[in-house]
Amino acid sequence: ENLSLLTLTSKAMRNLIEGYRVTRFAGLHGCSYKDIHGQLSVEQQAAMLNLYHKLGLLMKRSTCLYATKDRLKIVNEFLTRMACSNNSDICKDQSRCVALLCFGKFLHTVIAGWDDSECQRAFEAVCQHMCMPRYVKTVVASKPGSHCHLEATVRHFYRRIFLDPCITTPDKAFWITRILKPWPIVFQARLLYILYAGHFSSGAIQWHEMSETTPADKEHASLFFGSVSNILQILHLHSTEWSGDEILCIIDEMTGTPEDWLIENVAGLLLACGECIATKMLVSKAINGRFLELASIIASLCLVCVKHNYSLTQVMAMLDCILGVIDTPRARLTFLNRVLDTFRELILDTHEFTDADEGNDNEFFYHVSALTEFTKELAQLAYKQILSH
Incomplete structure (x- = not known):
C-alpha cells in the first residue's frame, strides 16, 4: 500500500x-x-x-x-x-x-x-x-450434467472473478451481460442456471432438483430462487441492453431446463422475481393462449403464498392483468373456471395419496387452504360494492 x-x-x-x-x-x-x-x-x-x-x-x-x-x-x-x-x-x-x-x-x-x-x-x-468461451460452449451445448467438472469450473470462474466482487448493482448488471449476451437465448438460460439457479453440492450442479422437489419453507425457497431471481431483477431494472421480452424468454427456457420444472417451482421463481416480471410473464402467456399452463401457475402461486404466509394480494393483481388481456367475457369466465378446476385436480390428486403416505397430509391442507384463500379474494372482488357499504 x-x-x-x-x-x-x-x-x-x-x-x-x-x-x-x-x-x-x-x-x-x-x-x-x-x-x-x-x-x-x-x-x-x-x-x-x-x-x-x-x-x-x-x-x-x-x-x-x-x-x-x-x-x-x-x-x-x-x-x-x-x-x-x-x-x-x-x-x-x-x-x-x-x-x-x-x-x-x-x-x-x-x-x-x-x-x-x-x-x-x-x-x-x-x-x-x-479458454472460457470454449468451456462454456461445451457445457451449454451438451447434455446437462455430462461435464460436471467443467460446469463447476465455469460457475466458479465467472462468479468469483467477475460477479461476486461487484460492489454496485449496475456493475453486476454490466458483468452478467458480458457473460450472457454472446450466446443465443437457449444457451443464456442454461448458463444462467449453471451460475445461479442450480443448487451446487458435492462438486456438481443439481440439474434435476427443480423437476423433482419443492422448497419446504420460506428459507428453503430463498435458497432455491433467491440468487437467480436477484440477477433477473438486476437485468430488468439496471441494464439497458436487455428487453423485457428477452428476460421472459430466458425465464421460459430456464424453467424447462433440463426438463420442465414442477409448476410450484415456476410459481416460486415468479414470486421471487417480483410482481412486475411475474405479471409480464403471465400476461405474455395469456396473449399467446397458454391458458391451461396459466391456470396451473395461478393455482400454484396461491399455494406458494399460503405455504409461506404471503398475502394473495399480488396474485389477485396479476390475475386482474391477465383478465384484462383476454378478449371476451366468455373467455375470461372459461379461464377462471380452469383455475378452479386446477385446484380441484390438485386436491383430488393429493387426497388420493394421503392414506398411503401420511406425509401428504400437509400438502392436502395447503391445497385446500390455497383454494379457500383464493375463493375469499374472488368473493371480495365480486361483492366489493356491497361489502363496502
Whole structure:
C-alpha cells in the first residue's frame, strides 16, 4: 500500500517502484500462492482479499502510463500463476478455494474507473486466456450434467472473478451481460442456471432438483430462487441492453431446463422475481393462449403464498392483468373456471395419496387452504360494492 502511494509522488519514483515490482516481485508474483488454495478461516479470507486489493492498487498505479494491452498482459500473467488448474497439486477442493476470488478482487481494483469499452477488453482478454468461451460452449451445448467438472469450473470462474466482487448493482448488471449476451437465448438460460439457479453440492450442479422437489419453507425457497431471481431483477431494472421480452424468454427456457420444472417451482421463481416480471410473464402467456399452463401457475402461486404466509394480494393483481388481456367475457369466465378446476385436480390428486403416505397430509391442507384463500379474494372482488357499504 505504501509503495502504491509512493508511485503517485513523481515519475522517477514510479519508475523506481515499477522496476522493484518487476524484479523483486517478479511481476507482482512474489506473494505465496499456496495459502490461497487451502482452506482459510473467515478472518484469513478477509486478510487475503485485502492483500490482493493492495496488490491491485500497486499494479494500477505503477502501470498507469501503460497501454491497456500491456496492462492486461500483466493481469493475465498474474492469473496464470493463481489459477486453480495450474496449482492442482495444492488446490484440492476448488469449491472452497479463494484464489479466483482474490484474483477477482485484484482485477476489479486494477480496472476501477476504466470505461466500458476497456472493461469489455479486460473481460475478453481474461476469458480468452483461460479458454472460457470454449468451456462454456461445451457445457451449454451438451447434455446437462455430462461435464460436471467443467460446469463447476465455469460457475466458479465467472462468479468469483467477475460477479461476486461487484460492489454496485449496475456493475453486476454490466458483468452478467458480458457473460450472457454472446450466446443465443437457449444457451443464456442454461448458463444462467449453471451460475445461479442450480443448487451446487458435492462438486456438481443439481440439474434435476427443480423437476423433482419443492422448497419446504420460506428459507428453503430463498435458497432455491433467491440468487437467480436477484440477477433477473438486476437485468430488468439496471441494464439497458436487455428487453423485457428477452428476460421472459430466458425465464421460459430456464424453467424447462433440463426438463420442465414442477409448476410450484415456476410459481416460486415468479414470486421471487417480483410482481412486475411475474405479471409480464403471465400476461405474455395469456396473449399467446397458454391458458391451461396459466391456470396451473395461478393455482400454484396461491399455494406458494399460503405455504409461506404471503398475502394473495399480488396474485389477485396479476390475475386482474391477465383478465384484462383476454378478449371476451366468455373467455375470461372459461379461464377462471380452469383455475378452479386446477385446484380441484390438485386436491383430488393429493387426497388420493394421503392414506398411503401420511406425509401428504400437509400438502392436502395447503391445497385446500390455497383454494379457500383464493375463493375469499374472488368473493371480495365480486361483492366489493356491497361489502363496502
